[in-house]
């Protein structure tokens with residue numbers, strides 16, 4: 001487990017997949033900017049079993065163990081990408097920003113990578129604020145690169161380079177819990 005100040009990140013296990021399925025199929029949790037996609041339990045199990053060592057999903061948990069969101073990292077040809085979600089009742093309290101900072105610490109401390117990136121819908125201001133607060137820089141726009149809610153939309157690309165990653169780091173400790 002990756003421990004921060006107000007949240008921890010816990011790797012998603014196979015037995016957690018029913019909760020993941022419930023969340024990924026809930027449009028209120030995905031928010032208004034993510035594609036409207038539905039997955040069966042079998043889809044989710046197949047996807048989970050296909051994850052390689054360079055791709056992981058983590059629950060974002062409060063210190064009392066309550067699960068309040070998900071954050072993931074995955075390796076792509078052009079770098080390592082991250083993305084996440086917080087359940088609606090827990091938004092606006094800085095939890096996603098802290099989860100992103102923990103993930104950035106973890107990735108730069110554990111992998112020989114120089115760049116972490118995230119993509120976000122141009123209208124998703126909350127997501128852009130999270131990335132800016134976590135030290136990411138806006139790089140540009142991928143015009144009409146994502147089909148969501150019946151239309152092609154522009155996506156913004158953000159990144160943080162290893163040399164821009166500054167103290168104080170927020171990952172306080174790692175445990176086997």
Ligand SMILES: CC(C)(COP(=O)(O)OP(=O)(O)OC[C@H]1O[C@@H](n2cnc3c(N)ncnc32)[C@H](O)[C@@H]1OP(=O)(O)O)[C@@H](O)C(=O)NCCC(=O)NCCS
Pocket residue numbers: 029030031032033034083084085086087090091092093094095096097098119120121124125126127129130
């Ligand atoms: C994006 C998301 C993960 C943010 O989680 P969160 O825990 O609420 O994020 P934080 O509390 O750390 O920060 C949110 C920031 O966005 C701001 N914000 C939220 N909604 C906003 C809006 N409509 N307009 C402007 N700013 C907004 C908040 O005020 C806060 O900034 P501040 O600290 O400067 O006040 C959450 O909204 C979510 O799960 N959305 C649905 C899924 C999604 O879009 N994921 C991103 C995919 S790239």
